Structure formats: C-alpha cells, structure tokens
Amino acid sequence: MRVEVAATDDDLSGVARTARWTAAARARETARPDRLFDDPYAALLAGADGEALLRHFHTGRAAADGNPVLPIRTRWFDDVLRDSVTEGCQVVGLGAGLDTRAYRLDWPAGTVLFEVDQASVLTYKRRRLARVGTVPRCECRTVATDLTGEWEPALLDAGFDPAARTVWFAEGLLFYLPAARAAAAARQAARLSAAGSRIAVDLIGTGIFRLRYMRPFLDKLARAGSPWRFGTDTPAEFLRQAGWAVERITEPGAAGANYGRWPQGGVPADFPNLPRSYLATAGLPTGRPGPPPDDAPAASGDHR
Ligand SMILES: C[S@@+](CC[C@H](N)C(=O)[O-])C[C@H]1O[C@@H](n2cnc3c(N)ncnc32)[C@H](O)[C@@H]1O
Numbered sequence: 001m002r003v004e005v006a007a008t009d010d011d012l013s014g015v016a017r018t019a020r021w022t023a024a025a026r027a028r029e030t031a032r033p034d035r036l037f038d039d040p041y042a043a044l045l046a047g048a049d050g051e052a053l054l055r056h057f058h059t060g061r062a063a064a065d066g067n068p069v070l071p072i073r074t075r076w077f078d079d080v081l082r083d084s085v086t087e088g089c090q091v092v093g094l095g096a097g098l099d100t101r102a103y104r105l106d107w108p109a110g111t112v113l114f115e116v117d118q119a120s121v122l123t124y125k126r127r128r129l130a131r132v133g134t135v136p137r138c139e140c141r142t143v144a145t146d147l148t149g150e151w152e153p154a155l156l157d158a159g160f161d162p163a164a165r166t167v168w169f170a171e172g173l174l175f176y177l178p179a180a181r182a183a184a185a186a187r188q189a190a191r192l193s194a195a196g197s198r199i200a201v202d203l204i205g206t207g208i209f210r211l212r213y214m215r216p217f218l219d220k221l222a223r224a225g226s227p228w229r230f231g232t233d234t235p236a237e238f239l240r241q242a243g244w245a246v247e248r249i250t251e252p253g254a255a256g257a258n259y260g261r262w263p264q265g266g267v268p269a270d271f272p273n274l275p276r277s278y279l280a281t282a283g284l285p286t287g288r289p290g291p292p293p294d295d296a297p298a299a300s301g302d303h304r
Contacts, residue, residue: 014225015176016121017049019097021057022172024050025070036075036259038104045098045128057220068261069277072252073202075259076279077171078105080200085111090166091138092116092155094147094185095173098125107138114158116151119144147173148181152188162192168199175204179230179302186242190284197284199244205276206231214275229302235278244282251278 024046088110096115253262
C-alpha cells in the first residue's frame with residue numbers, strides 16, 4: 001500500500017531552509033518603526049524555524065539589532081525592480097525562496113513574475129500563503145527546478161518568452177551555487193534575454209573564505225547543509241563574462257545602498273581583509289549577446 005506523506009513544516013532541509021532564515025530577517029525588519037520595507041507575510045513564512053535560524057546564524061550585535069545587510073539588500077532589490085519593471089515586462093526571481101514581492105509590490109500592468117526555486121520551497125510557500133488567502137498583484141508563476149542543472153526548459157515550459165523584455169534578480173542565491181553553476185546561471189539569463197533586459201544580483205567577496213573570524217560562521221552554514229561555495233572579488237567581470245553590460249556595482253552601506261542604516265558608510269573599498277559583499281546591476285541594451293563559450297572560466301573558483 002502506498003502511503004501519502006503530507007508535507008509539513010519540517011520538509012525543508014539544507015539550502016532550502018535558508019529561505020526561512022531570510023524571511024525571518026524580513027519579519028524582524030517589518031516590525032521596526034523605521035522599517036525599510038513592509039513584508040506582511042514574512043513572519044508566517046519564516047515560522048519558528050526561521051526565527052531559530054536567525055538566532056543561530058546571527059551572533060553578537062547582529063543577533064540583538066539585526067544584521068543591516070539583509071534589510072538593506074531586500075530594499076535595494078525592491079528599488080531596482082520598481083525602477084526597472086515596465087508594462088508587459090517579465091520578471092524572473094532565481095532562487096526566489098519565500099520572497100513575497102509578487103504579493104507586496106505594485107507592478108505595472110501585464111507583469112508576469114516567475115519564481116524559480118526548488119519544489120519543496122515553492123510548495124511550502126504556497127501552503128503557508130493559502131492560510132491567509134493572499135493573491136499576487138501580478139501574474140505569478142512558479143518554476144520548480146534545480147538551478148545547478150538545466151533549468152531553462154522548466155522556465156520555458158512555464159511560459160517564459162525570450163522575445164519579451166525581462167528583469168532578472170537573484171537575491172541571496174549565487175554564493176550557494178558552485179562557481180561554474182553561478183556563472184552558468186548569469187550566462188543563461190543573458191542568453192534568454194531580449195534587448196533592454198536587466199539583471200540584479202548580490203555576490204560575496206572571496207575574503208570571507210580566508211578570514212579566520214568568518215570560519216565559525218562558514219562552518220555553521222556547512223553543518224546546516226547550506227555551505228557558501230562561490231565568491232568573487234571582480235563582480236563586474238563576473239557579469240561581463242556572462243554577456244551583460246555592467247551598470248552599477250555598490251556594497252551594502254555604500255552610496256545607493258545605505259538607507260541611513262549603516263552610518264559609517266559601508267566597508268572602505270581599499271581596506272584589505274574585510275568581508276565584502278556586492279550589489280550589482282547590468283543590462284542588455286542591444287539584445288542577446290553572442291554566446292560566450294560554455295567553458296569560459298568563472299570569475300572566481302569554488303571555495304568548497
Ligand atoms: C538564502 S535563500 C534566499 C531566498 C530569497 N531570494 C530571499 O532573499 O529571501 C536561497 C534560496 O536559493 C534557493 N536555492 C539554492 N540553491 C538552489 C538550487 N540549486 N536550485 C534551486 N534553488 C536553489 C534555496 O532553495 C533558497 O530558497
């Protein structure tokens with residue numbers, strides 16, 4: 001006899017659980033009077049597991065006040081999407097996780113948003129959101145796939161149109177992928193993009209993997225089954241090699257990504273041995289790039 005096992009809150013494991021962690025950070029931000037955004041669904045999606053993960057991974061001051069990187073990052077991606085998405089645009093969230101932008105942002109008419117992630121995460125999200133009966137503010141389609149494999153067919157099956165202008169975003173994703181797959185994801189997005197398309201990503205620097213004081217944090221991630229694998233110190237080169245025309249690279253706390261939440265102004269650019277992370281946008285002004293070779297070297301290698 002076949003027994004159907006119902007999905008429960010425990011069904012997420014490994015890197016899928018990190019989606020609850022970032023949802024918990026958004027719930028914490030939403031509770032602040034000076035919040036940078038309002039995510040009314042974040043607490044529901046994070047659940048007790050998300051709060052526990054937030055406490056587990058954020059130590060010291062970050063545990064008490066909240067690490068400013070996550071709210072800054074979310075607000076920055078919100079702003080890029082608000083500025084970039086025009087009527088009839090496609091939006092693709094790679095590693096969308098428990099992001100609720102489809103439900104909480106105002107979208108231009110005709111926007112189609114594709115949420116790409118593992119099936120377990122998308123199922124969990126659907127079930128949780130069904131409890132409050134919320135509906136997306138644009139046409140939202142889910143794409144269950146593995147971003148370390150061939151994900152293009154699943155996106156096309158979901159109705160993605162390579163001839164339409166697209167805005168891609170990958171928030172909190174690329175450093176969980178092997179270097180070659182992170183590069184392939186950025187390249188694949190460029191190949192699937194029409195003229196005028198854009199991409200926004202966050203990346204981490206390689207210093208994080210060398211700094212002794214980062215080691216306990218990295219070890220915790222690895223023990224949780226969600227190691228950080230990929231970093232680059234040349235984010236512009238990473239995007240260029242993928243076929244994108246780089247527009248802007250900034251860092252949380254620096255110009256354009258401060259929001260008054262990081263008074264000291266981010267990590268000084270010329271200061272060695274500090275953990276760095278990058279927020280980058282790029283575009284495709286003239287349409288699809290000539291295909292870069294599949295064996296083009298990644299801008300930086302694997303760290304695990
Ligand atoms: C830290 S979470 C970020 C989620 C969301 N973008 C956010 O900012 O809250 C990382 C997400 O990437 C997804 N992810 C990581 N590796 C993946 C893979 N190989 N295929 C599909 N999704 C993946 C995880 O399932 C998770 O939802």
